[in-house]
Each structure stands twice: as C-alpha cells, then as structure tokens.
Amino acid sequence: MKIAYYPGCTLKNRARELDRTARESAALLGIELEEIPVWQCCGGAYTSAKDEIATKLSSVRALAAGRQIGDGRVATVCSACYNVLKQTNHEFAVNPDFDFKVNNYLKGDPEYHGEGEVVHLLELLRDEVGFEELARRVTKPLKGKRIAAYYGCLLLRPSSALAFDDPENPKIMEDFIRALGAEPVLYPMRNECCGGYLTLSDRETAKRRSTAVKESAREMGADFMITACPLCLYNLTKNTDDPIPVRYFTEVLADALGLGGE
Numbered sequence: 227m228k229i230a231y232y233p234g235c236t237l238k239n240r241a242r243e244l245d246r247t248a249r250e251s252a253a254l255l256g257i258e259l260e261e262i263p264v265w266q267c268c269g270g271a272y273t274s275a276k277d278e279i280a281t282k283l284s285s286v287r288a289l290a291a292g293r294q295i296g297d298g299r300v301a302t303v304c305s306a307c308y309n310v311l312k313q314t315n316h317e318f319a320v321n322p323d324f325d326f327k328v329n330n331y332l333k334g335d336p337e338y339h340g341e342g343e344v345v346h347l348l349e350l351l352r353d354e355v356g357f358e359e360l361a362r363r364v365t366k367p368l369k370g371k372r373i374a375a376y377y378g379c380l381l382l383r384p385s386s387a388l389a390f391d392d393p394e395n396p397k398i399m400e401d402f403i404r405a406l407g408a409e410p411v412l413y414p415m416r417n418e419c420c421g422g423y424l425t426l427s428d429r430e431t432a433k434r435r436s437t438a439v440k441e442s443a444r445e446m447g448a449d450f451m452i453t454a455c456p457l458c459l460y461n462l463t464k465n466t467d468d469p470i471p472v473r474y475f476t477e478v479l480a481d482a483l484g485l486g487g488e
Contacts (some may be wrong), residue, residue, distance in 0.1 A: 227257050227258065227297075228258040228260055228292070228295065228296035228297075229257065229258070229259060229260070229296040229297065229299055229300075229301045229345075230260060230262055230292035230294075230295035230298075230300045230301065231249075231259035231260055231261045231262065231294070231300075231301050231302070232262055232268070232288050232292070232295055232300050232301070232302045232307060232311065232389055233261060233302070233303075233304070233307075234267070234268055234302065234304045234306070235267045235270075235306035236304060236306075236456040236457075237303070237304060237456070237458075238405065240456060240460070241304070241456035241459075242247050242473060243426065243474060243476075243477060244303060244304070244406070244454075244474040244476055244477075245278055245303070245307060246258045247474065247476035247477050247479065247480040247485070248347055248476040250329075250480060251320070251435065251476055251479045251480050251483055252347065252350070254356050254363070254483055254485065255351070255360070255363060255483075256316055256355070257350055257354065257355070257474055258296075258303060258447050258467040260295050260429075261290055261430045262292060262300070262387070262488070263291070264291070264377055265284070265287070265288045265291070266284035266287070266288075267284060268284060268285050268288070268306070268307045268310040268360055269281045269282065269284065269285065269304055270310070270337060270417070271304055271306070271310065271423065272309060272310045272314070272386055276321075276323075276324075277280065279324070279327050279328060279331060282310075282314050282317075283328065284313050284333070285314040285315075285333075285337075285374065285393070286314060286338050287336065287338075288311065289302060289311065289314070289315055289338060289340075289342040289343070289344070290337075290338040291336070292342050292424070293342055296343055298343070298424070299301075299342065299343045299345050299346050300339070300343070300345070300354070301342070301344075301346070301347060301350060302344070302347070302453065303346065303347045303454060303476060304454070304456060305378060305380040305381050305432055305455035305456075305458070306380050306421050306455060306456070306457060307408070308344065308346050308380065308381065308388075308390075308454075309380040309381070309388065310328075310330060310380060311344045312344040312387060312388050313384070313387045313388070315340055315341075315342060315343070315344055315425065316340075316386075316387035318338075318340025319330060319340055319353040322450065322478065323432075325332075325339055325340065325432070325469050329411045335448040335465040342480065345395070346381070346390065346400055346403060346454070347454075347476070348398055348399065348454065348475070349390070349398075349477065351402060351405075351479075352402075356412045357401050357404070357405040357463070358405075360382060360402075360405040360406075361404075361405040361406075361407070362369060363483060364405070364406055364407055364482045364483060365409025365482070365484040366481060366483075366484050367406065367480055367482060368403075368406045368407045368408035368478065368481070368482055369406075369407050370408075370448055371407075371408040371409065371449050371450075372408070372409045372410075372411050372448050372449045372450045373403045373408045373409070373448060373449065373450060373451070374409060374410075374413055374416065374443035374446065374448035374452070375399030375402075375403060375410060375411075375416060375452055375453075375460070376413040376416055376419055376439065376443070376448050376451050376452065376453040376455075376458060376472070377391075377396055377398055377399065377417045377419075377453075378418075378419065378421045378422070378453065378455050378458045379409075380455060381396075382396060382417055383426060383457065385425050388406070388424045394417070396417060399452070399475065400412070402475065402479075403452075404480060406479065406482040407473075407482065410477075411443060411446050411447060411448040412446065413443045413445070413448065414440075414442050415438055415439040415442035415443070416442075416443075418438075418439060419435060419462060420433075420435055420436045420439050420461050420462055421433075421434070421435030421436055421465075422436075422455070422456050422457040422458055422461040425460075425461055425465055432465050433465045433466060434462055436461045436465050436466045437467070439465040440462060440466055440467055440470050440472075441466035443470060444468060448470060448472040449470075449471075450470060450472065450473060451470060451471070451472045451473070452472070452474065452477075453473075453475065454474070454475055454476075458472075459472050459473075459474065463475055
C-alpha cells in the first residue's frame with residue numbers, strides 16, 4: 227500500500243529517529259510512505275481564528291499534493307502535524323467560507339476543497355495492518371516491559387475534528403503496546419497537557435506539568451513512556467528531572483519488529 231507522507235519540519239532535524247523508524251517499520255509491514263515532493267511547515271499549531279487563512283495554506287497545499295500519491299490520503303506521525311493537517315481539512319467540511327477564501331488565495335494552483343483525508347500511522351496500524359497481524363509480525367516481543375502511553379493534547383483534541391480515539395479514555399496506544407508483547411500502564415495523566423507550548427514563555431509551568439505527567443506514569447509502575455509528539459518528548463525529557471525514559475512509539479515498534487539492532 228502506497229500512501230502520501232507528510233513528515234513535517236521536526237522530523238527532518240531533532241526528531242529524525244521518529245521519521246526513520248516510522249518509514250522502516252511501515253515498509254516492513256507493507257506500507258510505503260512516499261514523501262510529498264514539496265512541502266512547507268504545517269504551522270506547528272492550528273490557529274482557530276476564523277479570519278486567519280494564510281498560515282493554513284501550506285497544510286492545504288500538502289493535502290492537495292497528497293491526492294497525486296497512492297489513494298489520496300496523507301499520513302503523518304507527528305502529533306502536531308496530524309492535528310494541524312486534520313483540523314485544516316475538517317474546516318472545509320464545516321465552513322464554506324473557509325473553502326471560498328482558501329481557493330481565492332490559491333487561485334487554482336492547486337484547487338482544493340477538502341477531498342483528502344489525514345491519517346496517523348497509529349491509525350494505519352490499527353485499521354489497515356490490524357493489531358492482531360502486527361502481533362504476528364513481531365519477532366522480538368517486549369515481554370516483561372511495562373509501557374506508559376502518553377497521548378497528550380494534540381492526538382485527541384478537538385475530538386469533533388480529529389476523531390482519533392475517545393478523548394477521555396483512549397485505547398489505541400495501549401492496544402498497540404499489547405501487540406508488541408508489552409503491558410500497557412494506565413495512569414491518570416496520560417491525556418493531559420505536558421505544557422509543551424509553554425516551554426519558552428513559562429518554563430516553570432511547563433516543568434511543573436511535565437513533571438506531573440512523568441511522576442504519574444512512574445508511580446503506576448511504568449518502565450518507560452512512549453509518545454508520538456516531538457514537542458512532548460522534548461518537554462518531558464529536557465524540562466523535568468524525573469528519570470523515567472521517554473521514547474517515540476515508532477522506536478519500540480522498530481525494536482519489536484527486529485529493526486532496532488542488537
């Protein structure tokens with residue numbers, strides 16, 4: 227299966243392991259992630275102001291370009307990119323004025339009206355590969371590991387636009403962990419904000435929130451945490467003194483599939 231792939235800026239620099247392990251794992255499972263030839267930053271945060279159009283155009287262009295690859299869907303692994311791309315695409319369905327203004331900006335190059343679809347790699351693993359099949363493909367099961375999934379904000383909210391999972395009681399990452407042979411750890415802060423966007427403007431608040439997330443996971447017996455968000459990983463790693471490790475979900479996927487080396 228070939229699908230258009232939007233990596234986003236961070237996966238080209240600080241989050242290269244998220245990109246590399248996503249591509250290699252997907253390929254082993256029969257998913258060819260073909261990078262969109264020309265793309266720009268998604269914006270990093272979705273601006274909810276109704277009269278703000280210009281910063282969403284790079285996402286629109288990426289969605290339009292995705293129509294030329296595979297079945298027209300656009301896949302991503304970064305939580306922030308997923309959130310921005312999917313909210314942008316959702317706006318076409320609920321706001322005709324947005325459609326009108328966007329295409330006035332674009333002037334037909336390209337024309338786009340929300341025909342595409344945005345999917346996260348976790349959704350592809352669940353819905354296309356299937357977690358039962360993924361479990362069969364695991365060659366190095368993570369037996370004995372207790373892993374805490376950290377969703378954060380951007381995969382789940384707003385749920386009306388993202389429809390990724392139940393925003394209050396998600397389970398996709400826990401099912402993913404089980405498929406790898408490990409035990410998922412449920413903890414109270416798994417879908418709470420780590421304060422990532424406050425890291426520069428209010429470092430103390432960000433540190434307090436990220437510390438609370440990590441302590442919550444550690445107190446419930448987690449060996450380590452996984453996330454899909456480069457910003458969350460940075461904040462949880464660099465802005466807290468709690469020693470529990472944090473890894474990208476694709477890194478543990480690659481390990482379980484035998485791609486992680488010895």
